[in-house]
């Protein structure tokens with residue numbers, strides 16, 4: 001299949017991209033890595049009249065470490081995270097997730113910002129953004145605005161971005177240097193979108209869990225947190241350090257059981273809602289065990 005006709009603009013700056021978007025009356029689409037947009041155009045599921053190609057906008061292809069925040073430019077490719085971009089737990093978490101994003105050619109072309117803007121509920125970066133309470137920075141004709149992850153993802157393929165807004169970057173708060181992280185997902189074949197994924201950050205103080213974060217993907221119309229399960233873990237001691245003891249640690253199993261009940265799961269041709277609840281239970285426990293074993 002070939003796409004419907006469109007006008008093509010290659011821009012060199014974010015400001016130029018915003019200006020073309022503003023002039024296009026809501027009929028333009030941003031072209032980032034093209035790994036989701038181009039197939040959709042070829043199938044004519046998307047028919048933008050104007051494409052704004054941001055692949056040559058160098059200012060968007062940057063990682064900026066601000067100490068407590070890692071700023072990820074929207075054009076940073078998935079593959080950039082395969083090796084840790086940071087010495088701490090954030091670098092470990094991003095590289096655990098990166099290797100699950102599609103196949104190598106997709107990771108080389110596809111972008112962090114494209115994934116967030118596309119908002120597939122089973123996309124790894126959407127789940128990580130929700131896990132960390134990231135902030136998305138959007139530029140529009142009226143200037144920049146920051147959107148917290150809890151408000152950014154509206155439903156499948158729909159975000160808080162307006163048609164004339166460009167996603168500039170995601171601001172990822174770093175877990176503390178001693179935090180432990182885990183990421184587990186299940187897909188039918190390597191490289192497929194996950195049926196379900198679970199990501200966890202466990203902050204430990206004085207041998208106790210001071211704060212736990214759990215985010216789930218592929219289970220609902222957007223990435224979600226499991227606040228009840230997170231609360232159950234607060235104040236619990238960490239399991240003994242050997243991984244075999246952590247797998248029989250009941251606090252993790254109880255929290256995972258709770259997570260599988262507190263999220264409204266969806267069913268589709270790939271798996272029923274009940275199957276996804278089972279996956280949440282298993283993957284949440286494994287992600288917590290993986291974190292505790294660090």
Ligand SMILES: Cc1cc2nc3c(=O)[nH]c(=O)nc-3n(C[C@H](O)[C@H](O)[C@H](O)COP(=O)(O)OP(=O)(O)OC[C@H]3O[C@@H](n4cnc5c(N)ncnc54)[C@H](O)[C@@H]3O)c2cc1C
Pocket residue numbers: 029030031032033034035036037038039074100101102103106109110111112113114115117118120122123124125161165166167168191192193194
């Ligand atoms: C076979 C296959 C398997 C895949 N498996 C996975 C997987 O397992 N996990 C996963 O997460 N993804 C997967 N993907 C999708 C891939 O990660 C895409 O790269 C990603 O969804 C979109 O990023 P992109 O840079 O290619 O964006 P594009 O395809 O260029 O754009 C996607 C959408 O986002 C909009 N957009 C892009 N950038 C911006 C911006 N800066 N501001 C505003 N809007 C913007 C576009 O207009 C478009 O609507 C897979 C894709 C394929 C083809």
